[in-house]
Each structure stands twice: as structure tokens, then as C-alpha cells.
Amino acid sequence: MQDAVLMSPVAFAHALRKPVSGEVNGMETALSFDAADVEASRSKTLSICDVSNLNRFGVKGPQAANWLQTAGIKLPETTNSWTPQDNGSLVMRLGNTEFLLEDRPENDLARMLNDTAVNEGGVHKVMRNDAAFIVSGELTPALFSEVCAIDLDGATLAENRLVMTVIAGVSATLLKQTLNGQSVYRIWCDGTFGPYLWKTLLSIIEEQGGGPVGFNFYYSLT
Amino acid sequence: MKLLQCPINGIRPLSEFTYGGEYRDMPNPDTCSDKEWAAYVHYRHGAPGVKKEWWYHGPSGTWFIAERDTMADKVVRTYIAGQEEAK
Amino acid sequence: MPLGLLKYGLSKEHPAPRFFRDCTQPKKSYDAVIIGGGGHGLAAAYYLAKDYGITNVAVLEKGYIGGGNTGRNTTIVRSNYLTPEGVNFYDASVKMYEDLSEELDLNLFYSTRGHFTLAHTESAMRTMRWRAEVNKHVGVESYVVGPDEISKACPQLDIQCSGQAPILGALYHAPGSVARHDAVAWGYAKEADRMGVEIFQMTEVTGIDVKSGKVVGVNTSKGYIETNRVLSAVAGFTPRITDMVDIDTPIVIHPLQACVSEPMKPWLDTILVSGSLHVYVSQSSRGELVMGSSLDPYEVHSTRSSLDFVEGLTSHIVDMFPFLSNVKVVRQWAGMADLTPDFAPVMGKTPVEGFYLDAGWGTWGFKATPISGKTMAETIARDVAPDLIQPFRLSRFEDYELTGEKGAASVGH
Numbered sequence: 001m002q003d004a005v006l007m008s009p010v011a012f013a014h015a016l017r018k019p020v021s022g023e024v025n026g027m028e029t030a031l032s033f034d035a036a037d038v039e040a041s042r043s044k045t046l047s048i049c050d051v052s053n054l055n056r057f058g059v060k061g062p063q064a065a066n067w068l069q070t071a072g073i074k075l076p077e078t079t080n081s082w083t084p085q086d087n088g089s090l091v092m093r094l095g096n097t098e099f100l101l102e103d104r105p106e107n108d109l110a111r112m113l114n115d116t117a118v119n120e121g122g123v124h125k126v127m128r129n130d131a132a133f134i135v136s137g138e139l140t141p142a143l144f145s146e147v148c149a150i151d152l153d154g155a156t157l158a159e160n161r162l163v164m165t166v167i168a169g170v171s172a173t174l175l176k177q178t179l180n181g182q183s184v185y186r187i188w189c190d191g192t193f194g195p196y197l198w199k200t201l202l203s204i205i206e207e208q209g210g211g212p213v214g215f216n217f218y219y220s221l222t
Numbered sequence: 223m224k225l226l227q228c229p230i231n232g233i234r235p236l237s238e239f240t241y242g243g244e245y246r247d248m249p250n251p252d253t254c255s256d257k258e259w260a261a262y263v264h265y266r267h268g269a270p271g272v273k274k275e276w277w278y279h280g281p282s283g284t285w286f287i288a289e290r291d292t293m294a295d296k297v298v299r300t301y302i303a304g305q306e307e308a309k
Numbered sequence: 310m311p312l313g314l315l316k317y318g319l320s321k322e323h324p325a326p327r328f329f330r331d332c333t334q335p336k337k338s339y340d341a342v343i344i345g346g347g348g349h350g351l352a353a354a355y356y357l358a359k360d361y362g363i364t365n366v367a368v369l370e371k372g373y374i375g376g377g378n379t380g381r382n383t384t385i386v387r388s389n390y391l392t393p394e395g396v397n398f399y400d401a402s403v404k405m406y407e408d409l410s411e412e413l414d415l416n417l418f419y420s421t422r423g424h425f426t427l428a429h430t431e432s433a434m435r436t437m438r439w440r441a442e443v444n445k446h447v448g449v450e451s452y453v454v455g456p457d458e459i460s461k462a463c464p465q466l467d468i469q470c471s472g473q474a475p476i477l478g479a480l481y482h483a484p485g486s487v488a489r490h491d492a493v494a495w496g497y498a499k500e501a502d503r504m505g506v507e508i509f510q511m512t513e514v515t516g517i518d519v520k521s522g523k524v525v526g527v528n529t530s531k532g533y534i535e536t537n538r539v540l541s542a543v544a545g546f547t548p549r550i551t552d553m554v555d556i557d558t559p560i561v562i563h564p565l566q567a568c569v570s571e572p573m574k575p576w577l578d579t580i581l582v583s584g585s586l587h588v589y590v591s592q593s594s595r596g597e598l599v600m601g602s603s604l605d606p607y608e609v610h611s612t613r614s615s616l617d618f619v620e621g622l623t624s625h626i627v628d629m630f631p632f633l634s635n636v637k638v639v640r641q642w643a644g645m646a647d648l649t650p651d652f653a654p655v656m657g658k659t660p661v662e663g664f665y666l667d668a669g670w671g672t673w674g675f676k677a678t679p680i681s682g683k684t685m686a687e688t689i690a691r692d693v694a695p696d697l698i699q700p701f702r703l704s705r706f707e708d709y710e711l712t713g714e715k716g717a718a719s720v721g722h
């Protein structure tokens with residue numbers, strides 16, 4: 001039997017663009033779509049990147065917050081906000097008692113938590129199968145105004161706020177973070193909607209003169 | 223009604239929500255008669271008025287209560303079930 | 310404006326014949342009072358007079374006749390339902406419709422077009438086969454057809470539906486028809502009036518007088534009327550009437566919307582319904598496309614209509630007929646649909662003696678107008694509901710004997 005390699009939930013939608021693919025975190029994904037300078041200029045105009053392969057850990061329940069704190073994790077204080085850990089991992093508070101953690105490729109926090117057995121009541125692991133994207137560029141507001149019913153400019157996503165809304169008809173979680181010195185938007189949605197959301201966003205992005213960028217653009221593994 | 227206030231996520235377009243029907247108290251299935259149970263299962267109060275209803279905010283998975291005038295289609299207030307005093 | 314028309318319009322002695330007398334003040338008492346001057350109430354009045362000679366009857370209508378769902382529906386008449394009791398009942402109605410223009414001496418523009426219920430998935434195909442078998446068993450002409458036959462009947466239809474939801478086949482129902490809905494109400498009103506029934510417009514029932522479990526009269530905006538028999542045929546207003554007599558029902562009210570396009574030369578012969586795309590469409594004798602969709606998603610007691618509705622509907626119509634993208638929608642409106650959990654009506658007697666209910670017609674009651682009028686007339690005249698409508702009795706909910714009509718009624722009307 002071969003070792004199974006997962007494919008990004010968006011892999012089939014990428015394939016049309018013939019990206020350079022590779023495996024990161026046990027998932028086959030698009031590492032680059034074009035030359036580095038082309039991708040860099042796209043990311044300034046408008047771009048989308050599939051980062052579904054980042055490790056994630058979901059947990060909920062009345063004791064979930066305690067359990068995470070005991071593991072030494074810094075938690076956001078209110079619902080619908082997020083906070084970075086010192087190592088760069090994101091911790092999002094999706095509800096009073098529900099959390100989502102996401103690692104950078106070089107971190108191991110989510111992986112470790114996934115491997116930890118939960119032996120107490122009031123803590124429930126949540127299986128995640130997100131499609132996750134990074135959207136960046138100065139035309140992002142124009143993109144969101146076409147696919148979001150609420151205004152994501154201004155205060156809505158300021159100061160570590162997190163928003164759960166509908167993007168192009170798909171329920172999604174959104175936040176704004178600084179990555180490699182660049183201000184970018186992060187989007188998570190159910191993996192089965194991933195290809196649809198990718199295609200829909202990409203078609204608008206290309207209309208606006210932008211395009212796709214690969215995983216290596218943000219998380220260079222060299 | 224085009225916008226609805228989710229008690230957790232704020233004002234959102236109606237397209238983010240699903241209607242869950244009128245809020246109703248369940249009779250005790252161990253002690254109520256068959257007739258009472260059938261009435262609970264099937265019958266609804268269909269006349270217009272200000273009603274207490276279940277609504278669901280899909281993107282965040284939040285169930286909450288809206289008090290709504292079903293004739294004028296205007297929402298009086300919304301709150302999480304059991305937390306109406308806090309509002 | 311031609312002078313003749315002006316003179317005609319201003320003339321007190323209106324030269325055009327009236328369809329029914331202009332009744333203003335009800336008498337002190339009637340043998341039966343019918344609440345609601347829609348097709349159902351007027352048909353019941355007509356058959357009470359015609360079949361049972363009961364003519365001392367008042368029909369009370371709070372607005373104008375046919376101004377409720379009767380004048381708001383998309384006029385599809387068919388009998389290709391899913392349950393044997395449903396198919397039998399609606400088939401009886403279709404047969405009555407076929408001769409109704411003659412019987413009422415009024416052209417109802419009853420036009421048999423053939424009706425396709427499109428299937429875009431294997432599971433929908435399975436339901437179509439099931440319906441075809443039930444229909445055949447009861448003697449109703451329905452069968453499953455493939456994409457070629459659909460294209461032949463409607464070459465304009467994009468069988469691929471713009472690639473979104475390719476059509477795999479359809480249930481074809483030859484007797485499927487459309488009719489002019491106002492004419493149905495007016496025809497029944499005219500003939501009922503001729504036999505002595507009194508029709509009161511702008512007359513609202515505000516209360517029902519019940520003594521020791523029996524109806525003794527009704528309160529109206531024009532005073533009290535004594536009567537021992539009351540029929541409620543008020544569609545979207547049913548819960549307000551049943552509250553007057555303290556009867557519980559499962560009926561809830563959701564708006565149902567429809568719209569028409571600008572008129573075109575005739576090109577669409579058939580009636581097309583797609584459950585997956587939530588649309589149905591036919592072309593009226595005026596050339597307008599009559600289009601409808603599924604119910605509004607939550608309870609509202611008003612007839613406002615919305616932009617969301619036309620937006621959603623037209624995007625699916627354009628999937629089916631890309632060439633319609635330049636055609637304009639010229640009118641849209643809504644009715645209040647009285648829904649039941651099993652997509653079948655509530656008909657017959659109630660726990661209150663002398664109070665009869667004809668309700669729960671939701672999105673599908675226009676086609677039942679003749680048969681419901683006839684069977685409710687029998688129920689009132691004999692105080693016994695005929696076998697044909699026994700499956701639709703109110704007590705079925707307490708007995709957990711619901712019908713299983715959802716598969717055929719939810720979008721199809």
C-alpha cells in the first residue's frame with residue numbers, strides 16, 4: 001500500500017492553471033503559478049493563494065478555553081476575534097466556547113494538539129476540512145464589494161476582529177492580518193465549497209488584472 | 223425586513239439567515255395525552271401577530287430568538303434564547 | 310379618446326350587462342353563509358344552488374371577488390400528483406374544468422398545453438417514474454420522456470441549462486392546462502347569482518357566533534347575520550377565521566410570488582416546471598410569460614413582493630432560455646399561501662357543528678376549484694363529507710394519518 005497524499009480541496013480547480021505543485025504538510029498543493037516577480041506584482045494588485053494545507057486544530061465545549069490555556073495557549077478574549085501566538089500561529093475564537101488554531105508551516109502547535117488525547121468532559125475536538133485562502137492587493141475592497149453583502153472596509157476587520165459572513169453565497173470566516181509585512185485577508189470555508197469559491201473569486205480577480213499566486217509566495221520553505 | 227440583527231454577529235442581510243419557525247414549549251411526553259402530543263407535533267398558531275421565532279445565522283452557526291410582527295414583517299428585538307433579560 | 314367611450318364611461322345606465330347583482334345589505338338570516346369570494350367559495354355557492362337547490366346563501370367577501378389567491382395564481386391545472394388520493398381528487402377537478410366554460414356559459418380560455426416536470430438528477434427521475442406509475446394506475450395520462458422528446462416539444466429550451474443542471478428527462482402529463490383565473494371566479498359568481506345566491510363585496514366577517522358547540526351566526530362589517538352553516542374558504546386568511554371558532558390547525562402562511570414578462574408572439578406551447586431550478590413557466594393567451602418560483606422562506610401576512618424573488622427567478626429562467634435575457638419583467642405580485650405540513654388541503658367538517666373548512670390550498674388550489682366547490686357543497690348540504698375528500702379531513706393530524714404529497718406539490722403547483 002502506498003502512503004496516501006492528500007490533495008488540497010481546491011486542487012482540481014488549480015490544475016487548469018498548470019501550477020508547479022508539491023507536498024507541504026502531507027498535502028499536495030500549488031507552490032507557484034508563475035515567475036516570482038509576476039506573482040509579486042499580482043499580490044500588489046489583487047491575488048488569491050490556496051493555503052488549505054496549513055495545519056489546523058478545532059476544539060469546542062465549555063472547558064475548551066481552560067484546556068487550551070493549560071496547554072499554554074494565549075486566547076482571544078471575546079467571540080469573533082483572534083490573536084497570534086509568539087510563534088506566529090493564529091488562534092481564532094469562533095464562539096464563546098469554540099476555537100480554531102492554524103499553524104504556519106514551520107510550527108507544530110496544531111499538529112501537537114491534534115495528536116493529544118482529550119480525557120476530560122467539556123472538551124470536544126472538531127474535525128476541520130477547510131479550504132483556506134489568502135487574498136491580497138490594493139483592489140481587494142473592489143473584490144469584496146462584489147461578493148460580500150457587508151462592508152469589510154474600515155472597522156469591521158480592524159484590531160484582530162474576525163467576521164463570519166457569506167462570500168459569493170458561501171459561509172466563510174474572514175480576518176485581516178499582516179504577513180511578511182503585507183496586509184492580507186484570510187478566508188476559510190468548508191472544503192467542499194473550496195473549488196467553487198476559488199473559481200468565483202479568481203474570475204473577478206482576473207477581470208481586475210490580478211491572478212493566482214502559489215503557496216511559496218507567502219511561505220517560502222527554502 | 224431586509225436586514226436582521228444577530229445578537230452575536232450584528233446586523234446582516236437576511237440572506238445569511240434561516241427561519242426556524244415559532245418558538246413553542248414542548249409538553250412533557252411522559253405525562254401528556256396523545257392528543258396533546260399530536261397537537262404539539264402538527265398544529266401551529268398561524269394567525270398574524272408579534273411572535274417569538276427561532277432564527278439561525280448560517281455562517282456562524284448561531285441560533286437565536288427574534289420577536290417579529292408577522293403582519294408588518296418588522297423585528298421588535300433579537301436575543302439568545304434564555305438571555306432575554308440581559309438585552 | 311373616442312367620444313363614444315367617454316359617454317359610455319360616464320353613463321349611469323351602464324350598458325354592459327352585470328355578471329351578478331350589486332347586493333349591499335345582507336338579510337337577517339341565511340341557510341348558509343360562505344366566507345370568502347374566491348373561486349372556492351363561489352364554486353361552493355354555485356353547487357349548493359345547482360346540486361342541492363339551496364339558494365338562500367350569502368357569499369361574503371371583504372374585498373372584491375377573485376381578488377385573493379384566485380386572481381393571483383399562475384393558473385396551472387394538472388392531476389399528476391404522487392398519492393392515489395391526490396391523483397383521484399385532482400383528476401376529478403381536471404375533468405370538470407374541461408366542460409366548465411360551457412357549463413358556466415363563459416369562455417375560461419381553458420387551454421390544454423401538456424405539462425413537463427423536468428428532472429435534472431437521477432433522484433428526480435426516480436420520483437418521476439414513481440408518479441408516472443401511480444398516475445397510470447389511476448388512469449391519468451402521465452409518462453416519463455427523455456431529453457429528445459422534451460426538445461421536440463420545446464426546441465427553445467436549453468437542455469443543458471447553461472451547463473448548470475442538464476435535463477435528464479421529464480414527467481409528461483398530457484392534460485396539463487392553463488385557464489383564465491378571474492373568469493373562473495366570475496363565471497361561478499354569475500351562475501350562482503342567477504340561481505339566487507347573494508354576493509356581498511366589501512363585507513368582512515369579524516366574528517363567528519358559536520353557542521353550545523354550534524354555529525348560530527356571524528358578525529360582519531354590515532351587521533349580524535343568523536345562520537347555522539358557515540363555510541370558511543379564505544385561503545391565506547384561514548388562521549384568522551379558525552381563531553374565531555377556537556379550532557387548531559397546522560396551517561401557516563407564507564407569501565408566494567409570481568411575475569409576468571412583456572408580451573411576445575406565441576412560442577411556448579407547453580407548461581414547464583423545474584423543481585431543481587425552482588421555476589415554472591407558461592405563456593398566457595396574451596403572450597406574456599407567466600413565471601413563478603418557490604415559497605418565500607418565512608411567515609408573512611402580506612402581499613408585498615420582492616426584488617430577491619425576481620432576481621432569483623429570472624437567473625434560472627435564463628439558464629433554461631438564454632435568449633430571454635433581453636426580455637423585461639413587467640409585473641410582479643404575491644399571494645398568501647395557506648400551507649399544510651403534508652401538502653394536501655384541509656377539507657370538511659370540524660369540531661364545531663355547522664362550521665365547515667375549505668383551506669390549506671397553499672400553492673396548488675386553483676386547479677381544485679371545481680371539485681372542492683362540489684364536494685364542499687355536498688358536505689354542507691348533507692353534513693357528511695364525501696369519500697373523495699375524507700383523506701383531507703382535519704382530524705387526520707390528530708390520527709397521524711397525513712398524506713404524502715410533498716414530492717409532487719412543493720414547487721410544481
Ligand SMILES: Cc1cc2nc3c(=O)[nH]c(=O)nc-3n(C[C@H](O)[C@H](O)[C@H](O)COP(=O)(O)OP(=O)(O)OC[C@H]3O[C@@H](n4cnc5c(N)ncnc54)[C@H](O)[C@@H]3O)c2cc1C
Pocket residue numbers: 344345346347348349350369370371372373374375376377378379380381382383384385386512513514515542543544545546565566567601643644645646670671672673674675676677722
Ligand atoms: C403566486 C401564486 C401562484 C399560484 N399558482 C397556482 C397554480 O399554478 N395552480 C394552482 O392550482 N394553484 C396555484 N396557486 C394557489 C391558488 O391560487 C389558491 O390555492 C386558490 O386560488 C385558493 O382559492 P380560494 O378561493 O380558496 O382563496 P382566495 O382566492 O384567496 O379567496 C379567499 C377570499 O376570502 C376573502 N376573505 C378573507 N378573509 C375574509 C373575511 N374575514 N371576510 C370576508 N372575506 C374574507 C379574501 O379577500 C379572498 O378574496 C397559486 C397561488 C399563488 C399565490
